[in-house]
Amino acid sequence: MNNNDQTPAMPEREMLTTDQQIRRRTIKAFAWFGLASLVPLGIWKYVAAQPRVAGLPKVLRDALNTNEQIANAYFSNQHLAPTFPLEQAAKTPRVNGKDGMKSAFVVADWTLTVQQPDRPPLTLTIDDIKALPKHDQVFEFKCVEGWSQIQHWGGVRFADFVAKYNLGTKSGQPATGEADYFRHVGMTTPDNGYYVGLDIASAMHPQTLLAYEMNGQPLTEPHGAPLRLIIPVKYGVKNLKRIGTITFQDDRPKDFWAERGYDYHVGL
Amino acid sequence: MDDKQQKNMKRIVENKHPLAIRWFHWINFPVLTVMIWSGLLIYWAYHPYKIQVAGFTLIEFFPKWFFAALKVPFRLAEGMAWHFVFQWIFIINGILYVGYTAISGEWRYLLPKRNSFAEAWQVVLHDLGIRKTMPPMDKYNAAQRIAYSAIVVMGLGSFLTGLAIYKPTQLWWLTTIFGGYPTARLIHFALTTGYVLFFLVHVAQVAKAGWNNFRSMITGFDVVKE
Numbered sequence: 001m002n003n004n005d006q007t008p009a010m011p012e013r014e015m016l017t018t019d020q021q022i023r024r025r026t027i028k029a030f031a032w033f034g035l036a037s038l039v040p041l042g043i044w045k046y047v048a049a050q051p052r053v054a055g056l057p058k059v060l061r062d063a064l065n066t067n068e069q070i071a072n073a074y075f076s077n078q079h080l081a082p083t084f085p086l087e088q089a090a091k092t093p094r095v096n097g098k099d100g101m102k103s104a105f106v107v108a109d110w111t112l113t114v115q116q117p118d119r120p121p122l123t124l125t126i127d128d129i130k131a132l133p134k135h136d137q138v139f140e141f142k143c144v145e146g147w148s149q150i151q152h153w154g155g156v157r158f159a160d161f162v163a164k165y166n167l168g169t170k171s172g173q174p175a176t177g178e179a180d181y182f183r184h185v186g187m188t189t190p191d192n193g194y195y196v197g198l199d200i201a202s203a204m205h206p207q208t209l210l211a212y213e214m215n216g217q218p219l220t221e222p223h224g225a226p227l228r229l230i231i232p233v234k235y236g237v238k239n240l241k242r243i244g245t246i247t248f249q250d251d252r253p254k255d256f257w258a259e260r261g262y263d264y265h266v267g268l
Numbered sequence: 269m270d271d272k273q274q275k276n277m278k279r280i281v282e283n284k285h286p287l288a289i290r291w292f293h294w295i296n297f298p299v300l301t302v303m304i305w306s307g308l309l310i311y312w313a314y315h316p317y318k319i320q321v322a323g324f325t326l327i328e329f330f331p332k333w334f335f336a337a338l339k340v341p342f343r344l345a346e347g348m349a350w351h352f353v354f355q356w357i358f359i360i361n362g363i364l365y366v367g368y369t370a371i372s373g374e375w376r377y378l379l380p381k382r383n384s385f386a387e388a389w390q391v392v393l394h395d396l397g398i399r400k401t402m403p404p405m406d407k408y409n410a411a412q413r414i415a416y417s418a419i420v421v422m423g424l425g426s427f428l429t430g431l432a433i434y435k436p437t438q439l440w441w442l443t444t445i446f447g448g449y450p451t452a453r454l455i456h457f458a459l460t461t462g463y464v465l466f467f468l469v470h471v472a473q474v475a476k477a478g479w480n481n482f483r484s485m486i487t488g489f490d491v492v493k494e
Contacts, residue, residue, distance in 0.1 A: 146314030261345030
């Protein structure tokens, strides 16, 4: 300590009366509070002024894509949607959405086309699909609108279908790991009126089915006869009905609802 | 100084509400507003909830005019986008708040004590004007301790039921704990109506408590007369 230090000047605050101190500090704090409350207003304006990407402000779209990365880090084929006893399945499963189902269509004439980069397309019939092992699945179908329904579907695992026809790998050889696959699968209706894009991991999930039966009966037309997608790791919007073409590719395939402001991933 | 002057002497009590807690509190206000608003946009797309007694509908969540007045219909995609972005701020702010109260010792004023549940009734009776005197309290009275602790538990509940309906396949076990997907959605909704009720009572109580109390949530200091 330096003994020569002069007595420091009295701080200003101590010369003020208590009332003056209260007044000053209140005004100061409320001024800061007012300034800070401009921040949420600014954020609101900032989002509103963003360019739209497929119907969503860009910053929100980017954040949803980040959410997808986080979800993928936890995604596992070991995580399965709960299944239910047969008798809990709805007798008349709900029909929702007619996009891609509005054109004239003859079920008996249907064939499935599979497209892969740098390879000739593959054409398959419903009997080719039915030749694969059949799986029945009673699970809770979930619509992006918020409703859900326990439903009973029958069909073949998409993963079995891929393995059987040696599909989806960049090399054309059977896959030795996930990296061998193209990153995405796109599906469209025969008239291209409805289309979905799936990440390959979700498509290969063991509960993802190419379904041709509902409640043990052949699919009816409103439910997507003769073949539809059932994918419990996604909302209903990805469960495309009346599959016409399946395409493997690295880039994200176009997606009907993602073009209309919805998240692309919609993973459950 | 005569006696009268003595009685009017004011004293500043520093740090009634620590700066961190004021930040967490006020950040939560716009964030929860966005979460409730965007949640409403989502809920509209499937809005079956109502309170019925003997077949008679008491409350419908919500009538057409309510949705129309708030411009809710046909904005599901927008609602989901906002909800799934601002969820992060809601969660992070909540974790920081709980972490701060735990580490700073502020939890001692916030958690209910053994006698809080009995005392809370006396506080309610007092606030309704039925009882003259308040039970003794420190920073918060017994009813506040219960309410402010309950709201944190509700926040945790919103987070967990939200996750349960956000990833019901990947986190199927969590969805199952909450009684399945439709039940988890219902709990998530009910908790939100709880926030709205909390907000209404909270604002009424703040108005009743007066300027000095409100100011302290912004300035941090309290003024006592001695």
